[in-house]
Amino acid sequence: MHMTPERWENTSLYLDAVFGSLGEPIDEQLAGLMDRAEAAGLPPIAVSAEVGRLLMVLAAMVSGPGGGRAVEVGTLGGYSGLWLARGLGEGVLDEGGRLLTIEAEPHHAAFARAEFEAAGFGEGGSAGRIEVREGEGLAVLPGLVEELGPGSCDLVFLDAIKTEYRGYAEHAAVLLRPGGLLVADNCLGSSDWWVTDAAGEHESSDAIDAFDRGIATTASGFLACCLANRQGVVVARKL
Numbered sequence: 439m440h441m442t443p444e445r446w447e448n449t450s451l452y453l454d455a456v457f458g459s460l461g462e463p464i465d466e467q468l469a470g471l472m473d474r475a476e477a478a479g480l481p482p483i484a485v486s487a488e489v490g491r492l493l494m495v496l497a498a499m500v501s502g503p504g505g506g507r508a509v510e511v512g513t514l515g516g517y518s519g520l521w522l523a524r525g526l527g528e529g530v531l532d533e534g535g536r537l538l539t540i541e542a543e544p545h546h547a548a549f550a551r552a553e554f555e556a557a558g559f560g561e562g563g564s565a566g567r568i569e570v571r572e573g574e575g576l577a578v579l580p581g582l583v584e585e586l587g588p589g590s591c592d593l594v595f596l597d598a599i600k601t602e603y604r605g606y607a608e609h610a611a612v613l614l615r616p617g618g619l620l621v622a623d624n625c626l627g628s629s630d631w632w633v634t635d636a637a638g639e640h641e642s643s644d645a646i647d648a649f650d651r652g653i654a655t656t657a658s659g660f661l662a663c664c665l666a667n668r669q670g671v672v673v674a675r676k677l
């Protein structure tokens with residue numbers, strides 16, 4: 439059976455419908471988040487529901503009974519953050535777990551904070567499980583390493599500037615405990631570039647190719663693979 443373009447498209451639609459949007463723990467708030475985000479002027483560049491579910495499952499796999507701790511670089515409207523938070527608390531809103539998510543754009547950060555609040559994960563709420571840090575990933579991460587300490591996190595998710603992934607990953611390698619997961623979106627491509635494009639055609643393509651080739655060897659300190667769903671998600675376990 440070959441992957442024709444039509445079958446690839448149908449596969450994406452199937453995965454999104456069945457593993458993305460169906461079933462627990464999707465609620466109306468999560469389902470409507472990106473529509474509200476677009477209405478508020480945020481770009482439609484969140485992960486798909488299918489990738490959201492992957493993030494939730496991975497977060498649940500590395501979280502202990504008291505809940506896990508994760509860091510995300512690139513909040514946008516909070517869509518991937520809510521999926522992650524559900525996994526960190528094993529799908530239950532108030533069962534521990536902490537997500538610290540970094541966003542450079544104040545309008546995006548404010549929108550996401552309101553969504554987290556409405557979902558019961560707000561900084562002021564009783565659950566208090568998601569905190570948005572405003573700033574550039576490469577500027578915020580060194581302070582986080584100091585604040586949280588080495589080996590303090592179960593999962594780090596990268597989804598901001600593609601040319602900065604290698605820099606984010608250096609900090610993630612310190613933040614993660616052995617066995618923790620580094621997860622990165624767009625490790626095959628995005629709307630206007632693909633990793634197999636000729637070298638020099640697009641700086642994100644070149645940077646992601648370098649990131650992929652680095653993390654693919656255990657010399658990186660990770661045992662990694664790349665899932666070819668949608669735009670490619672690297673999943674790497676810290677050695």
Ligand SMILES: C[S@@+](CC[C@H](N)C(=O)[O-])C[C@H]1O[C@@H](n2cnc3c(N)ncnc32)[C@H](O)[C@@H]1O
Binds near residue numbers: 575598
């Ligand atoms: C692809 S979107 C993130 C999507 C989000 N993870 C989701 O799936 O719902 C990238 C986000 O990174 C933010 N961003 C851009 N440059 C950044 C930087 N240097 N540090 C942190 N965030 C940045 C953008 O404003 C945008 O909101």
